[in-house]
């Protein structure tokens with residue numbers, strides 16, 4: 001049943017998504033470009049050549065761009081669509097330089113092993129940021145190559161050709177479509193040495209328009225295929241023994257008669273990994289339940305009290321992440337120091353599609369369909385576990401039923417690969433909701449201590465933010481990296497002060513190593529840091545006796561970032577009619593934040609209904625630089641806001657009796673339709689480069705709601721989810 | 728045993744058991760348009776129609792379905808193959824993000840419109856309150872359902 005030559009690796013691991021741009025917030029500038037640009041252009045140069053050589057292998061898409069004889073442009077990427085509209089945005093970018101009508105554009109998620117190498121995976125709100133120029137360059141180069149070919153075919157100089165939406169036309173009116181040029185081309189394609197001339201942004205016809213999402217028709221007819229939906233001929237079902245108690249490991253296994261039970265195909269029991277493969281899911285589960293598995297519990301059970309105690313700021317141990325001037329000295333000598341603490345709880349991703357993997361391990365190769373944001377990383381993880389070459393493993397992208405940072409786990413594919421190797425048949429592992437709650441990873445808890453002082457003119461004198469957070473990114477690095485750095489890049493997303501302070505600003509990050517699996521969650525530290533900073537700034541505004549909008553305006557810098565943020569704040573105040581205020585009995589709360597090159601400002605319209613916080617409407621203004629698809633920007637803004645409202649009002653995971661407190665949504669409910677606000681979004685015109693969209697809108701929402709709640713109750717919410725205290 | 732699914736009789740193994748409809752649809756019949764989110768009757772991702780009523784397939788044992796008529800998202804399109812007004816409206820309003828909840832949302836809304844052709848805003852919210860959308864498309868859902876109702880009932884002047 002088991003192949004002893006296989007070397008299993010099953011420690012918890014994950015993938016890193018594009019960490020290089022994590023620090024590229026507006027204030028720092030746009031740094032994503034150079035390397036990925038070079039890489040993409042070299043990919044493009046190889047790829048385009050194959051793309052339009054008619055002898056390219058037909059069954060395997062091998063490049064970024066291809067044009068067929070019927071003038072259909074197909075864009076090949078390895079970015080994963082999980083609802084963020086990325087495929088549509090990338091297709092728009094690619095088609096722009098060719099001026100093709102939208103009906104002629106297709107896009108596919110390519111499997112690993114195709115020349116579309118994308119080791120970074122999808123996440124970090126960076127797909128558009130990293131692809132915007134490379135894709136345009138690729139398409140413009142392709143256009144120039146087609147022009148050269150058309151000139152040869154029509155025997156005219158290139159200068160005599162005019163580009164039309166479908167191809168080229170000569171001075172004398174002879175037209176050729178791109179597809180016809182490709183079909184008639186017999187010579188070698190030559191990639192030009194010189195960089196192509198890109199369109200002026202004023203000439204864009206696709207970029208900046210709300211094209212309809214390419215993936216939506218399949219999603220309203222039930223035909224889109226997700227990881228949970230993959231069905232192969234001869235497929236079997238696998239289940240894996242998973243602990244309920246945090247930190248428990250398998251101590252002993254008596255398989256009893258599981259191997260001879262109906263439908264059982266294979267049993268794997270080695271290195272503390274126990275799994276059953278059977279013809280049906282139920283048969284596999286029954287067999288697993290028959291086995292007598294003893295778990296070795298950790299010496300001390302994890303407790304919520306221990307997690308809270310560990311996640312507590314100790315100003316002496318934090319690492320300085322931001323320091324200008326001498327905030328501590330200024331606070332020391334200030335007449336009045338304002339201080340406030342905030343806490344955010346653990347939370348789960350609750351992507352509605354539990355993760356799943358289908359892996360087919362054969363002697364000649366491995367095919368895997370896995371709910372992953374990182375196909376290339378998954379391919380190498382499976383290859384390593386099977387002791388095979390990475391090229392031997394093909395990971396086929398699937399739609400993801402929500403990602404939010406959860407689909408970065410390598411174990412998912414490795415488990416199915418181990419079971420398939422034993423069963424010698426394709427094996428599907430479909431996680432249950434209980435698996436997700438108990439055996440996934442969670443957003444780490446945070447604690448924030450904020451201090452500030454004011455100058456007599458209402459400007460901020462000094463600011464300090466001490467943060468303690470469970471690990472976000474460090475959990476996937478070798479331990480030495482964490483020891484060396486001492487702080488977590490992910491936890492401090494949005495943690496630095498973007499407001500000015502006359503005498504100084506300080507931000508310190510304190511790494512908390514918890515006995516629970518913590519990692520990425522939409523925006524990483526952004527929601528927690530936004531809650532703390534924007535609540536505290538609102539408090540300072542109140543202490544200064546200044547309107548919260550005016551106070552923010554006068555304490556934002558006169559930099560490019562500050563100017564963008566002020567324009568965003570102005571836009572949201574107009575949208576919500578800030579000056580006339582909310583309906584009778586409601587309160588407005590304002591907050592803003594910046595992340596991934598994008599500025600967001602939000603106003604929450606809130607009241608208290610039956611003792612609970614009710615968010616009626618959220619107004620949002622967003623400057624995400626150059627916009628690819630306005631309706632896509634609006635949709636991501638809405639999605640971030642709704643997820644943030646859910647976190648702010650409802651969600652908290654705790655530890656009870658050594659295990660997570662919820663196994664399903666009865667104990668961890670999500671926001672429902674009748675709790676969901678209406679949302680209005682305005683996009684602020686911007687000349688900045690494209691910024692991220694998947695995460696930034698979640699930044700201000702907790703602060704906006706908390707600030708409205710303060711106005712209603714007189715008590716400032718300091719923990720999430722917000723609970724009302726009587727006035 | 729036989730089940731009537733989308734107007735066709737389908738034979739499934741009669742194990743005398745009460746395995747849930749969602750499992751039979753997805754794992755035995757490979758009809759994966761009906762989704763699975765919680766298996767506990769909470770999220771609504773598995774919503775289908777049983778005799779026209781929105782029903783959670785994860786909470787419905789197949790041995791209770793003899794003689795009943797089951798409709799799934801795969802059977803929602805109109806007889807001529809064109810999209811149901813709700814499917815059109817969900818495209819028009821660009822509702823889905825990840826899309827995993829959408830079969831359930833649309834089936835829940837279709838059952839509402841079948842009995843209430845002119846739902847008020849409150850009717851829509853009450854009916855749709857049974858279905859989670861983690862991507863947060865709730866207010867687009869409300870708008871699209873209202874729009875679909877107007878498609879089904881062209882306003883006459």
Ligand code: FES
Pocket residue numbers: 762763764765766767768769770771772773774783784785786
């Ligand atoms: S899967 Fe049936 S209600 Fe969630």
Ligand code: FES
Pocket residue numbers: 083352401402822823824825826827828829859860861862863864
């Ligand atoms: S669209 Fe993703 S859960 Fe609704």
